[in-house]
Amino acid sequence: MRNWWKALTIILLLYTLIGGLLIPVPKQVILYESIRNLYFHVPMWFSMIFLFLMSVVYSIKGLSSNNLSHDIKAKELVNAGIIFGILGTITGSIWAKFTWGAWWVNDVKLNGSAITMLIYLAYIVLRGSLEDEQKRARISGVYNIFAFVLLLVFIGILPRMTDSLHPGNGGNPGFNNYDLDDNMKLVFYPAVIGWILLGWWIASIRIRISKVTQKLEA
């Protein structure tokens, strides 16, 4: 069974949905039941980062081997990652409205993730603007490495150095410290794996479509 992980994706996400809404969560002021968003909003970002990470891995592979199929993989992984980033932004915005009081606040992590999204949109634009295949693979590959480093800075490092409303950043305790109790871990970890696998599934379909299209055009 070659596609066992696709079945696992479906099982994990259905479990996330049912367990995520039914299993008791810690009672917290301001958050209340919205703490359950943790199973849906946060994995969007984890999936995006995972897809971008795999993309940069293929970019490095492509740069060192000159194999153009790595470039296609890198592009489609970014395309799929952007979808998860957009979903993460929208879900975060809704969550922020009802806990922090505004659709968008001037939080380092929010602005950082917005900048990151623009950087990756620029990757798509840059790649699309180059005609020559070899040149396109090399330039967008190098840009992709640059983009991933900036992602680490904007999402991983900067929010931890200044004040942020997000848990685990700028003196705020992380969910791990006391909020994320054993019940929540029971759902959160499978949720993260499930959403990442779904992102990988979607990206893999995009990669296959891209390869078929390329073959038909050649």
Next chain:
Amino acid sequence: MRYITLIGLLFSSFIASSQNVQMAETMRSEGKIYVVIAVLAVILVGLFLYLITIDRKVSKLEKEANI
């Protein structure tokens, strides 16, 4: 204004009557959260089926293109 009071009365009687009636069905317990789960599960399963269909279609195209 009269209409608003009328509607208000109507709704208050609704609320009052619903408070008295205890429906012990599963789908009605816990603030009807199971209804939400059912709806979301249908959407999720529907999207999965759609994804599987797309997956199979790509497999067919791959066969035709000899990849």
